[in-house]
Amino acid sequence: MNTPLVADLDEKALLDLIFPRLGPDTALLGPGDDAAVIAAPxxxxxxxxxxxxxxxxxxxxxxxxxxxxxxxxxxxxxxxxxxxxxxxxxxxxxxxxxxxxxxxxxxxxxxxxxxxxxxxxxxxxxxxxxxxxxxxxxxxxxxxxxxxxxxLEGRAPVLRSGARPGDVLAHIGALGLAAGGLAVLEGGLDMSDPGGSDDQELAGLAMAQCRPRLPRTGAGPAAAVAGATAMLDVSDGLVRDAGRIARASGVGIDLDADYLRTKAESLEPAAARLGADPLDWVLGGGEDHGLLAAFPPDAVLPEGFVRIGDVVDGEGVTFGGTIPPVTGWDHFAG
Structure with missing residues (x-):
């Protein structure tokens, strides 16, 4: 029996297969017309x-x-x-x-x-x-x-440009898992069936790359309510994305080297099997899509956010006062 291909269907037949699978329609006017209509209260x-x-x-x-x-x-x-x-x-x-x-x-x-x-x-x-x-x-x-x-539900948007010296830098979500997963998928170990793999640690990393584990649903709005002065999602690596806040805000950012080395230690067994440095994953790996935010020093961090550094006078990103060992992902760099 031949496997049906896209070329075997016309556009309407393919859309008729897709639309019913997309779940509840929450728009005022959803799929099927020239454009959708959504509420903007x-x-x-x-x-x-x-x-x-x-x-x-x-x-x-x-x-x-x-x-x-x-x-x-x-x-x-x-x-x-x-x-x-x-x-x-x-x-x-x-x-x-x-x-x-x-x-x-x-x-x-x-x-x-x-x-x-x-x-x-x-x-x-x-x-x-x-x-x-x-x-x-x-x-x-x-x-x-x-x-x-x-x-925005009546709130001001949280930009990258509001961080000030003295602010606390905090993060919620995974660090280094998706980068580890990329190393697993690109490596020589057999991951043809992650679910049946004998090494569930590596299989879990592979799935973190294919299906990122985002922080809890309301984390972004909760940070805004808590007074976040700057925020972005970590898509290209912690060092690179922290640098974007630093440049936009005209400040320096010093990452907590002790805490981040501890995060890397949890990935050490998997990294050793792949000949990788887990700290590179934590500092330079993207696609975990956690949230990185600056908060005033007296703010109560929302549930799940952990302090990972400080906003300081100066420019750029340091790692415990030194130059970070990696810079992160650049789509157009060699």
Whole structure:
């Protein structure tokens, strides 16, 4: 029996398979018309966009043998987009998804992607969020782009530019797990069946790369309510993203070397098997999509946030007063 491919269906037939899998529609007018209509009770809309490209952001088959599922890509698409909205202190309200597919893509993979979108929204977003529309096209590689909107619910947006010397730098979420997972997927160990792997530690890291574990749902808005002076999501590595707050705010940031070395120690057994330095994962690894925020020194940190450094006079990022050993991810660097 032949496996149905995208090329075997017309656009309407493919959309008819996708739409019912996307979960509850929370928009005033959802998929099916020329555009969606969503509520904006605050009078302002926060918006962001991100893209996943085959062989740049994910591989269909990794060197470890792991086959990326549509569910993985759908989950990651939601995770990286709603993380940007949370980092502004807002609540996600809608996603519009553009999907480019080669004709050779299996229909089941596309259905699985829709399931991943719906599952991630249910697990990571708020009740107000859903996929409200998008675009479907044909191309030479799989490309998934999502634009996400958010509602500030009457709060001021939390920018990168408000940190001041004396503020506490705090973080919520994972550090280094997704980077460790990338090393597992790109490495020589067999991960063709992570669920059946004898090494569940490495399998767990692989899944942290494919399906990032975001901090609790209300972390971004909670930080805004607690008085966060600056915030962003850690997508390109702790050092690089802390540097973005430092530049935007005109300050220096000193990371707590003792605490972060302790975080790295928990990853040491896995890193040793891969010939890697776990501190590089913690400081330079991206895609965990935790939140990094500065708070006034007298602020009570919201649940889950942990102090990992200080905002100081000066510029750039230091690691216990010294130059960090890594800088993080740059999409266009060699």
């Amino acid at each position: 605050d009078g302002r809309t926060v918006i962001s966009i991100d893209t996943l490209v085959q062989d740049a952001d994910f591989r269909l088959i990794w060197p470890s043998g792991y086959r990326t599922t549509g569910f993985d890509v759908g989950w990651k698409c939601v995770a990286q987009n709603i993380s940007d909205i949370r980092a502004m202190g807002a609540v996600p309200t809608s996603l519009v998804v553009s999907l480019t597919l080669p004709g050779s893509t299996e229909v089941e993979w596309v259905k699985d992607l829709a399931d991943g979108l719906a599952a991630a929204i249910a697990a990571l977003a708020f009740e107000r969020c859903s996929v409200v529309g998008g675009d479907l096209g044909r191309g030479n590689a799989i490309v998934v782009t999502a634009a996400v909107t958010g509602d």
